[in-house]
Structure formats: C-alpha cells, structure tokens
Amino acid sequence: MVDYSVHGQVAVLEVNNPPVNAFSHNVRVGLDRSIDKAIKDTNVKAIVICGKGRTFPAGADIREFDQPHKEPSLTLVFEKLEKTTKPVVAAIHGTCLGGGLECALFCHYRIAQKTARVGFPEVQIGILPGAAGTQRLPRLTGLHVAMDMITSGRHIFAPEALKYGIIDEMFTGDVINAGIKFAKSVMNKPLEDRCLMNKTVKDADQADQIADEFMSLVKRKYKGFEAPIDCVKAVKASATLPYREGLKMESRLMQKLLLSGQSAAQRYAFFSERAVSRWKMPGGNFQTAKPLPIKSTAVIGAGTMGTGIAVCLLNAGYQVYLLEQNQKFLENGVKTIRGIIEGSVRLGKTPMAVAQKAATLLKPTMKYEDLADVDLVIEAVYENLSLKREIFSKLDKLCKPTTLLCSNTSSLDIDRIGTATKRGDKVAGMHFFAPAYYMRLLENIYSTQTSPTTAATIMDVGRKIGKVSVLVKSCQGFLANRMRGPFAVEAYFLLEEGSTPQEVDSVMENLGMPMGPFKTGDLSGLDIGYKIQTELAKSKGVELSVDSKFLMGERISTLTRTMYDNGRLGRKTGKGWYRYEKPGGKLATPDEEEILERLMYSCINEGFKILEEGVAATPEDIDISWIYGFSWPKYLGGPMYYANRIGLDKIYQRICYYHENFPYSSHWIPSRLLLKLSENKVPMSQWCSGTDSKL
Numbered sequence: 001m002v003d004y005s006v007h008g009q010v011a012v013l014e015v016n017n018p019p020v021n022a023f024s025h026n027v028r029v030g031l032d033r034s035i036d037k038a039i040k041d042t043n044v045k046a047i048v049i050c051g052k053g054r055t056f057p058a059g060a061d062i063r064e065f066d067q068p069h070k071e072p073s074l075t076l077v078f079e080k081l082e083k084t085t086k087p088v089v090a091a092i093h094g095t096c097l098g099g100g101l102e103c104a105l106f107c108h109y110r111i112a113q114k115t116a117r118v119g120f121p122e123v124q125i126g127i128l129p130g131a132a133g134t135q136r137l138p139r140l141t142g143l144h145v146a147m148d149m150i151t152s153g154r155h156i157f158a159p160e161a162l163k164y165g166i167i168d169e170m171f172t173g174d175v176i177n178a179g180i181k182f183a184k185s186v187m188n189k190p191l192e193d194r195c196l197m198n199k200t201v202k203d204a205d206q207a208d209q210i211a212d213e214f215m216s217l218v219k220r221k222y223k224g225f226e227a228p229i230d231c232v233k234a235v236k237a238s239a240t241l242p243y244r245e246g247l248k249m250e251s252r253l254m255q256k257l258l259l260s261g262q263s264a265a266q267r268y269a270f271f272s273e274r275a276v277s278r279w280k281m282p283g284g285n286f287q288t289a290k291p292l293p294i295k296s297t298a299v300i301g302a303g304t305m306g307t308g309i310a311v312c313l314l315n316a317g318y319q320v321y322l323l324e325q326n327q328k329f330l331e332n333g334v335k336t337i338r339g340i341i342e343g344s345v346r347l348g349k350t351p352m353a354v355a356q357k358a359a360t361l362l363k364p365t366m367k368y369e370d371l372a373d374v375d376l377v378i379e380a381v382y383e384n385l386s387l388k389r390e391i392f393s394k395l396d397k398l399c400k401p402t403t404l405l406c407s408n409t410s411s412l413d414i415d416r417i418g419t420a421t422k423r424g425d426k427v428a429g430m431h432f433f434a435p436a437y438y439m440r441l442l443e444n445i446y447s448t449q450t451s452p453t454t455a456a457t458i459m460d461v462g463r464k465i466g467k468v469s470v471l472v473k474s475c476q477g478f479l480a481n482r483m484r485g486p487f488a489v490e491a492y493f494l495l496e497e498g499s500t501p502q503e504v505d506s507v508m509e510n511l512g513m514p515m516g517p518f519k520t521g522d523l524s525g526l527d528i529g530y531k532i533q534t535e536l537a538k539s540k541g542v543e544l545s546v547d548s549k550f551l552m553g554e555r556i557s558t559l560t561r562t563m564y565d566n567g568r569l570g571r572k573t574g575k576g577w578y579r580y581e582k583p584g585g586k587l588a589t590p591d592e593e594e595i596l597e598r599l600m601y602s603c604i605n606e607g608f609k610i611l612e613e614g615v616a617a618t619p620e621d622i623d624i625s626w627i628y629g630f631s632w633p634k635y636l637g638g639p640m641y642y643a644n645r646i647g648l649d650k651i652y653q654r655i656c657y658y659h660e661n662f663p664y665s666s667h668w669i670p671s672r673l674l675l676k677l678s679e680n681k682v683p684m685s686q687w688c689s690g691t692d693s694k695l
C-alpha cells in the first residue's frame with residue numbers, strides 16, 4: 001500500500017492504492033509504518049512522499065466513511081511528518097485533493113508538476129477538510145483564498161497554487177527524481193519556519209468581515225446545503241482560535257456533518273455519477289462495445305437547443321456544421337453561439353484559445369449536401385414526428401454509410417424516427433437539457449434497432465463534451481421527461497383545483513429545487529409542453545380542444561393550451577405562469593404536504609415503473625438524471641434515494657391513497673416493483689447497482 005525505497009540519503013514513500021491512491025485504512029497503516037522507518041533510519045536525512053501511477057493521493061477513502069473508524073486517523077499519521085527533524089517533501093502530480101492536500105500541508109515543502117491540480121473538494125460530498133485542512137490552508141494562503149477554495153471545492157492548477165504559496169516550486173518530468181532532487185537541496189535547512197502549526201493567519205484581523213462575506217455568499221449560492229456553512233465556521237476558527245482549539249472545532253463540525261443525512265446523500269450521488277458510465281443494453285455494455293471515432297458533426301436547427309448543443313461540441317474541439325432552413329434564423333443562431341462562448345470567456349470558464357478554435361470549427365450552412373461526410377448528426381428541429389422522419393430519411397440517403405444520426409427530441413419514440421432510414425442501428429436519441437451548454441445531463445436513448453457500438457459512441461461523445469451521460473431505452477418521454485411527466489401534470493391539476501403557481505413552486509423550492517415547476521416551465525417555453533401533448537393526442541388519433549378533460553380515459557389538463565393560445569409562452573414572450581390569472585378553483589387550496597406528495601410521489605411511482613420495464617437499468621440512472629437534468633439537490637441524493645429514505649411502504653401507501661382519489665390518472669396506478677420491494681422490505685443496496693452499499 002506504501003512502497004518504501006531509499007535513494008542515497010532520501011527515503012521515498014510512494015502511496016500505491018490504485019486507482020486514485022485514496023487513504024484507505026491499510027494505506028494509513030502502511031504510511032504510518034513507513035514514516036516510522038524513515039525517521040528511525042539514521043542514514044535517511046530527508047523524506048519524499050508521492051503517489052504511484054496516475055496521481056498523488058486524491059483524499060480519504062470515501063467508501064470508508066460509513067464504517068466504524070479504525071485507527072490510526074489521518075491526522076495522527078500526518079502529525080508525525082511535521083514533528084520529524086528530517087525535511088519532508090510532498091512531490092505532487094495528478095490530483096492532490098482533500099486528505100491528499102492535507103498530507104502535503106503537514107509536509108515541510110510541496111512541489112508540483114505544472115499540470116497537477118490541488119483542492120479541497122470535501123464540501124461537494126457534504127463534509128469539510130477534517131484532517132486539519134481548514135486550520136492549515138489559511139495559515140499558508142490567508143483567509144480569503146482558503147475560504148474560497150474550501151467552500152467551493154474547486155481544484156486549482158499548479159501555477160495558481162504557486163501564486164498563493166500552496167506549493168514552493170513547479171517541476172517537469174519524473175516525480176520521484178524531482179522529489180529527491182528537491183529534498184537534497186533542503187536537507188540541512190532549519191524547519192521551524194516550515195511547520196504550519198507555528199504560523200499565524202496573515203489576515204486574521206479581518207476574520208469577522210471575511211467570514212460574513214463568505215457566509216452570505218454560500219447561503220445564496222449553495223442554498224439548502226449545510227457543509228459550506230460549516231466550512232466558513234471552521235476556516236474562521238483558524239484565525240480566531242489557537243491551532244489546537246481550531247482543530248477541535250473542525251473535528252466537532254466534521255462529526256456533525258458526517259452524521260447528517262446530506263453527506264450520505266451527496267456521497268451516494270458521487271458514486272452514482274460514476275456508476276451510470278457503466279452502461280448496459282441488450283447485446284452490449286460499456287466493456288464489450290467500443291466507440292467509433294468522431295471528428296466532424298452537424299447540428300440541424302439553430303434554435304434554443306441547436307445553438308446550445310453546437311456550443312458543447314465546439315468547446316470540445318469538434319467541427320460543427322450548423323444547418324438551418326431559414327437564413328435569418330441561421331444568422332441569429334451563429335450570433336447566439338458566439339455570444340454564449342464570448343460570455344463564457346468573460347467569466348473565465350472558457351479559455352480564449354478554445355474560443356478562438358471554436359470560431360474556426362463552426363460552419364453555418366443552408367445546404368444538406370454539406371453534411372454528407374460528417375460522422376455524427378444531431379437533429380434539433382421542431383418537435384414534430386413527420387418533420388423529423390422526413391429529415392432522417394433525407395440524411396440517410398445523403399450521408400456516408402457510417403454517419404450516426406441522432407435526434408434531440410424530448411419525447412418522440414426513437415424507433416419511429418429510425419424506421420424512416422435504412423440504418424436503424426446507427427440512429428439514437430441524444431437528449432440535451434435546456435440550456436444545453438450549461439445543464440450537465442445528457443440522456444442517450446437506444447431504440448430496438450440501435451447497436452451497442454452506436455450507444456458506446458454517443459456515451460463517449462457525451463463524456464468528451466463534459467456531460468454526465470445516462471443510457472436509457474426508448475419509450476414515451478424516455479427516463480427524465482417520462483418521470484417528470486406526473487410532476488408537471490399534478491402541478492397543473494393542483495392549479496385547476498385552486499392552488500397558485502407561486503404556492504406550488506415555493507413548496508418545491510423549499511424542498512431544495514432551484515425552481516418550482518412553473519418557473520421551470522416559463523424558462524423552457526410553454527409551447528413545448530403544448531406541442532408534446534398535441535403530438536401525443538395525434539398519435540392516438542385524437543384532436544384536443546381547450547375543454548378536453550380526458551384523453552383515452554385519462555385525466556389531462558389543457559392549461560398549457562390556454563397559455564399557448566394567449567401567447568403566454570414563458571420568459572421568451574415576457575409572460576407565462578407568472579402573469580397568469582388564477583382560474584377560479586372549486587376545491588380548497590391543498591396543503592403543502594399534499595403538493596409535495598402529489599408532485600414527488602407520482603414521479604417516484606413512475607421511476608419504479610421505469611425500472612420495472614428496464615427503461616433505466618438502475619436507480620442511479622434515474623437519480624443522476626434528476627440531479628443533472630432537473631437540478632435536483634444533491635443533498636437529497638435523487639428521487640429514488642429520497643424515496644428509500646422516506647420508506648417505500650409509506651410511499652406505496654400514499655400512492656394507493658392518491659390512486660383511489662384520482663382514478664383517471666394512470667400515473668397513480670401503483671408500480672408492481674414498488675409493491676414488491678416495500679412488502680419484502682428490500683434494502684436499497686439490493687435494488688441498486690451497488691452505489692448505496694458503498695456508503
């Protein structure tokens with residue numbers, strides 16, 4: 001777990017725990033023994049700590065957080081480093097994160113490869129740097145930088161770390177050689193000045209002011225999350241309390257956070273995000289299918305979605321043909337794309353070089369013939385099946401045989417689009433979420449014809465453009481919108497029964513969602529819901545009117561149609577739900593619990609049906625879709641995790657209650673899987689892919 005070697009007078013302690021050299025219990029034991037050995041060896045005059053393989057330790061082992069703590073603790077091991085009279089050098093490459101950075105902060109010196117990153121990402125899993133990180137980083141950088149790094153969890157590259165004094169020097173080339181060389185250069189220098197616990201925080205006199213500033217920032221920016229608040233308190237203590245007292249404060253806050261439900265949920269989300277990349281579908285999976293190389297792409301439709309998708313592809317270095325039917329729309333689309341990229345450069349999110357390259361990669365066109373040689377097409381025209389089929393048929397005849405043809409449709413069956421071509425195996429859905437350049441979820445959809453190679457390729461493209469990609473089977477609405485369907489429908493029914501959009505929104509916002517369903521509707525455009533409903537009715541041979549209350553025996557709401565007819569399309573027309581006159585309700589305003597249950601339990605029921613039918617392979621696929629597609633608060637772990645926390649039997653009973661009261665809404669028909677799991681009290685570790693059991 002720790003490889004020990006001596007090179008002349010320098011002992012090298014190489015942490016060897018792939019893939020990320022996390023400080024698991026056996027690594028702590030190994031490191032402890034190796035430190036003792038190096039201290040005892042009189043021939044050894046300096047010590048180098050580094051990581052084997054791809055990285056310096058990336059932190060504590062997150063999987064161990066729910067297990068009983070086993071000695072030695074990280075702090076106990078690290079303290080030996082600072083106490084020794086032999087200089088200790090952390091030689092950093094890859095990602096030096098969390099406990100890894102804390103280890104480096106106990107060393108007397110830190111050097112890093114230019115491409116290395118350092119950071120304290122603990123806040124993202126609902127905790128704080130609990131091995132003295134909150135007390136030691138401010139002693140190096142001052143409060144401001146430490147507050148920023150610890151409350152945001154952002155990683156910084158070596159040049160920035162050098163600027164703040166976190167590292168002493170940058171190097172290129174081999175880590176061990178660089179470590180030994182540096183260790184030799186500091187071998188006989190005094191160490192008192194290099195021990196952080198002896199230092200004071202340079203801007204301690206402004207502690208109140210800086211802490212107040214960050215407290216109001218984190219309360220606004222990370223509304224509902226507990227960890228950022230405790231991070232501010234712990235970092236402030238580094239300036240207001242003696243070192244040992246500060247450590248006690250850090251430890252108290254850490255224990256509180258570790259026991260909180262939020263941290264467990266955020267850790268579940270961390271592992272789920274990785275689990276969804278291990279996709280599977282009939283005939284193949286992430287291990288058996290290999291992605292095809294994709295260089296050039298095309299986006300059809302330069303509207304809201306097409307422009308956002310083009311930005312994602314351009315930023316990742318793909319060539320993009322942007323095809324429109326209308327010259328004016330094409331020009332506007334190009335302007336929008338430039339505007340988004342320029343804005344991102346101004347915010348420091350996109351490097352100038354990437355923006356300049358993107359400008360050369362964009363090829364606006366009105367000619368389908370230009371698309372003949374591209375490797376991947378993503379269609380984003382109006383939500384209309386016959387239009388999409390016509391376009392796919394045209395592309396099939398025109399594009400080279402290997403081109404993959406994908407649709408960004410929000411709801412249409414991919415099989416029905418694929419049958420318009422003779423290459424159903426190369427047709428799939430790539431469903432982005434608005435705004436496409438910002439939202440991290442990409443829902444990739446396979447039809448009965450799609451090949452695993454096509455799935456592997458679009459999952460790979462998703463990864464390369466920085467999305468969290470989930471693979472699902474095609475069905476009406478796919479995973480995300482199908483499950484979100486009852487959520488939106490129940491919200492409309494509540495309105496018809498007397499609630500206001502503000503009331504409904506505020507219940508969901510209090511739960512932790514950044515926006516309630518009506519504000520989200522205003523943002524996406526209310527015409528989309530209307531068009532989806534009309535298309536669905538048409539596919540069943542029914543013409544809807546404003547007075548329609550049922551579709552095929554199912555209760556429906558045509559409120560979006562009323563909005564559409566009145567030109568209230570949401571933000572884009574300047575009026576939507578938030579300037580809507582409340583219809584006179586017949587029923588009393590439902591209480592908050594009912595709003596929450598009707599919106600969430602209806603979706604959760606649908607989620608279990610989605611699992612039952614194999615549309616999603618695991619609950620993690622569903623939870624990740626909500627976290628990255630609908631900004632579900634990570635600290636609640638996703639709706640399926642949330643359901644498990646509430647108790648499946650309670651959820652099942654309430655679903656039965658609503659089913660009895662709303663017999664015309666099939667989304668209340670209880671899921672058989674939910675019944676089975678709740679009756680047999682099956683723990684989540686047995687119905688998920690294993691993420692829950694890691695906690």
Ligand SMILES: CCCCCCC[C@H](O)CC(=O)SCCNC(=O)CCNC(=O)[C@H](O)C(C)(C)COP(=O)([O-])OP(=O)([O-])OC[C@H]1O[C@@H](n2cnc3c(N)ncnc32)[C@H](O)[C@@H]1OP(=O)([O-])[O-]
Nearest residue numbers: 020022058059060061062063097098099121129130131274
């Ligand atoms: C009792 C009180 C004691 C308190 C002491 C507190 C000490 C400290 O303050 C707390 C911490 O350090 S908290 C920690 C602070 N550090 C962090 O939060 C860093 C979290 N990690 C990352 O950000 C990314 O993994 C990297 C950027 C390191 C690599 O990215 P990449 O190259 O895209 O690779 P990838 O696909 O992401 O991961 C590959 C595999 O490794 C797995 N794994 C990864 N880290 C793990 C960990 N720490 N642990 C376990 N496993 C970890 C990951 O799950 C995956 O395996 P899976 O089977 O597929 O699931």
Ligand SMILES: NC(=O)c1ccc[n+]([C@@H]2O[C@H](COP(=O)([O-])OP(=O)(O)OC[C@H]3O[C@@H](n4cnc5c(N)ncnc54)[C@H](O)[C@@H]3O)[C@@H](O)[C@H]2O)c1
Nearest residue numbers: 301302303304305306324325380381382383409410434524
């Ligand atoms: N807006 C959203 O929130 C959202 C989210 C996910 C998916 N979607 C889906 O994305 C697709 C596009 O939605 P949008 O909101 O971007 O629509 P939009 O109306 O903003 O843009 C559609 C664009 O397609 C162009 N177009 C129409 N027919 C064309 C043709 N034959 N050739 C070339 N261009 C043509 C139009 O001129 C228009 O500019 C729809 O299928 C929609 O369901 C939308």
